[in-house]
Amino acid sequence: MGVPEPAASAEVLLAELLGVRRSELASYPGPLSEEQAALYEGWISRRVKREPVQRILGYAYFRNLRLELDEHALIPRPDTESVVDAALEAVDRRDGSCRVLDVGTGSGTISISIAQERSSCDVHATDYSEGALWIARRNAERAGAKVRFHRADLTSGLDALEGSVELLVSNPPYVRSTDIPDLAPEVRDWDPHPALDGGPDGLDFYRRIFAGAAPLLADGADVVLEVGDEQAEEVLEIGRCAGYIPLGTHPDLAGTPRAALLRWGSS
Ligand SMILES: C[S@@+](CC[C@H](N)C(=O)[O-])C[C@H]1O[C@@H](n2cnc3c(N)ncnc32)[C@H](O)[C@@H]1O
Known part of the structure; x- marks a missing residue:
């Protein structure tokens, strides 16, 4: 093709x-x-x-941002803009100000958008990739957005945030390992595989995030997780089994459920 x-x-x-x-x-x-x-x-x-346009240019547009990219960072997807919308709705229910943690921030797509569009938030972001964090820091600086970046395996080692995160947001890797060879060349050959590979059923990272994030979350914290096509119900169920309250989904521009919405704790 x-x-x-x-x-x-x-x-x-x-x-x-x-x-x-x-x-x-x-x-x-x-x-x-x-x-x-x-x-x-x-x-x-x-x-x-089949090199993607954004790789050729070295940058991508996302909401109000022009984000620099290199081989360590996933190309931001338009679908993720709707995940930011869902996250901002959660921020606005908290009067536009809360502590946010973006897990697996890549080029800073979600964390920088939230910090830029709701500057009263205290935004933290993690990634395992040093290369992605380097790019994300540069992007935040250029956007004038205050984000505290942490190198972490998902949510581990963030003890200083214990019990205080009011909004957890993530676009984790969610492609089934066996589907990766069949992806379009623009994705398969150009996006970093650790940003794509969600394990045998594509859901590994959701299980790990639900289990690992709980100690960091404030009572009543919102959780907004990007999901792949037809994953939303399973992700909500995994969250329910891990003690979270499933709230529903948020659609992307095509009307497909793109974010799973949950709450932690009693309120
Ligand atoms: C699907 S990409 C999303 C990137 C960005 N948030 C976005 O929406 O464009 C997933 C991100 O998770 C990061 N990641 C993968 N495994 C991780 C881990 N164990 N701990 C932290 N981050 C991880 C990858 O490096 C990648 O940046």
Whole structure:
């Protein structure tokens, strides 16, 4: 199979090269300079080999942010924007201010968005990958967002936060290990596999997060977890068995349940 939506890729790359909106391309006045033409040709030949547009550019747009990327960080997905919406609704129920923990922050997608859009929050974020944390710190600095990053295996070693996290949010790896070879080349060959691989049934990280996060959570804490297609009910059930209260789901733009919503404790 060839490049999906090739015209869209070609237009996005050209618009980024020229520093204009895609909708302005048709009215762009001049021909490309020789340097621009050579650069563009190079970008197109990379895209033909299925390198994602965001890897070619070295950055991705997510909500209000332009996030730098490298091989250590997953490309932020538009679906995750709806997970941030669900998290912000939880923040707003707490008057726009609470302690947040984003587990597996990657390029800082969720944590930086929350810190930027609700600046009264005390936002913490973890990742196991030093490389991802390095990129996330740079992205937070550039966005002027205050996030405290921790290198951690999910929620381990964060004893200082014990009993105080009011919103736990995560987009954990959730692809079944055996499905990884069948993913589109843009994902399989370019996203870091530790950011994708959710174990034999894709649900390993949910079990580990539910078990490990409990000591960090305040009574009544909200939990917002991105889920893959058709995983929401299973994730809610895993949470219920681990002592959380399942609240429901939050849809993405296509109407697919994209976040599982739960509460910890009695209130
Ligand atoms: C699906 S990616 C999500 C990245 C980012 N939150 C986003 O939405 O774009 C999962 C992230 O979890 C991180 N991760 C994987 N295993 C981890 C672990 N044991 N502890 C902490 N982070 C982990 C990966 O490095 C990756 O950044």
